[in-house]
Amino acid sequence: MAGKTLFDKVWDAHVVDTVPNGPQVLYIDKHLIHEVTSPQAFSELEERGIPVARPDQIVATADHNTPTVDQHLPVRDVLSRNQLKQLSENCEKHGITLYGLGHKYNGIVHVMAPELGITQPGMTMVCGDSHTSTHGAFGTIAFGIGTSQVAQVFASQCLLLTKPKSLRVNVNGKLKPNVLPKDVILYVISKIGTNAGTGYFCEYAGNVFEEMSMEGRMTVCNMSIEMGARGGMIAPDQTTFDYVQGREFAPESAEWEEKLAYWKTLPTDDDAVFDKEYSFDAEDIEPMVTYGTNPGMGIKVTGTIPDKEDVNLDKALAYMNFKKGESLIDKPINYVFIGSCTNSRIEDFRIAADFVKGKQKAPNVNAWLVPGSQQVAKQLIEEGLDKVFTEAGFALRQPGCSACLAMNDDKIPEGEYCVSTSNRNFEGRQGQGARTILASPLMAAATAVAGKITDITKQLN
């Protein structure tokens, strides 16, 4: 019998029951909730008179719809304020821990949970947000769910699911200087497309991921959904254990030792077989930018937009106002956004600050920096990065999802280009008519300084 994958091991350990010829009942260890996808689930339970089964396994934050300025004041937008109020009331009523606006642990759900040690290897975690895949960086089965499923987890701490197929993405070799985890995942998606992972759970393997920091691994796993995979995982190793140990909700002493021993058994067996596998050479990866309206439409910054007959490409380029065969280098850019659950952790800001230090943002650029959490914001100040950014003319805002999905006031105006460290370049994602170019924090910082897209490889060498 073939060995088990990391995914198999964690999945199988959480199966409560199997419906004959049907789905399985999967136990969920941690359920993260936020203001946008939870209210209808709470209402559903109330209408049916069902209590929340395991409130102590739920953690809530306010992030999607929160302002990133003046968070100490009442939220101006009435609908947003109401949504946040409902979250507070629902959490209070059902005894759920909430890190609301202004709380020292408040932040984007996928930044907050890992940094507090809530996310741990071998767990099953869900959230009504497709970027829940982020937590897979810890060797966790973590995936986004719809609101009906949020209600199911509230009611039973379980979900009814059909086990997905297995996929492995291997990247081996030596990454070139200034190629960041974001470039690696944008490269992979540009090669395999936005639906190659649909129906699969992905494992990222190879020395490139083994050598990445936890924050880098989170960036990679975060974008698993952009290739269609419900989730992506990386085997837990010493890097993982060192990151988790000592955090607020990490296990301690005897419990730590016991869990650690278990976590060490999780990596995929050598003889395990995957349903689908892709392999890439690290040497082929360069700093990436997207030119179209889905995350698979990416090219090396030194490359050119594909010149081929394709109605989808035509539609995307019409929206972006780009031409086939052209390079993006020297395209003027007026907005830069460094933030989102993909790239808003301290390492992202360190990389950007390192580049920006002693330079000035171009006068045409509005550069928004939105830390992923209060803790990241605090660390920025402790490390003096806030000064580097403000001296360079960047606007440092307060934590939240912000311009990644533009639910709050942080919107990119119609027709404007934004080089963004977020995860989606869909039409209108960052505001009606806004044109998003996805890139790494380094590319974003370089764009802000130059006021246009620059060949970062040339600049740094």
Next chain:
Amino acid sequence: MEKFTKLTDTAVPLPIENIDTDQIIPARFLKSTDKKGFGDNVFRDWRFDQKGEKNEDFVLNDPTYSGPILVAGDNFGCGSSREHAAWAIAGYGFKVVISSFFADIFKGNALNNGILPIQVTPEYLKELLALVTEKPDTKLTIDLENQLLSTPAGKLEFEIDPYKKVCMINGYDDIDFLISKKEKIEAFEQERSF
């Protein structure tokens, strides 16, 4: 959940690939705390321009096409997990979406809201899109019990998870089923070794 058994009606062709949930319902409309009203804003930024004027070229604004069946391009519903997308599709009046590929989360959300996603081959989709585009009064019949999609050109058997089929036909959802497993869930919590 509303029951779904059989439906015969006309279809709306939307031959765009990779229709993401931000197109189905833009984030700025996700501030409601109930499930109602999302249909008014389905495909909002394709239906209306920034001034709120109707975009006459968009299929939903073309009186030639109507009906509760949406025939859409490959990889429908990719992107965000927002169930608001399913509520918007249902709220507008669609009961069936036919495509050559569905994103996982959208597919699950659709089934949990009584919307039937039917996956067909890319070749079949191309023919079906041509048929309903050229002959807008073409009636399609979807028979869930027998898993058949019928057009004047013939019948096609489609697949659906057997458990989900029972749920759709009877209007059941997963909550009752999961609650019925309470004892097993509690036993699992007691027995797990880590």
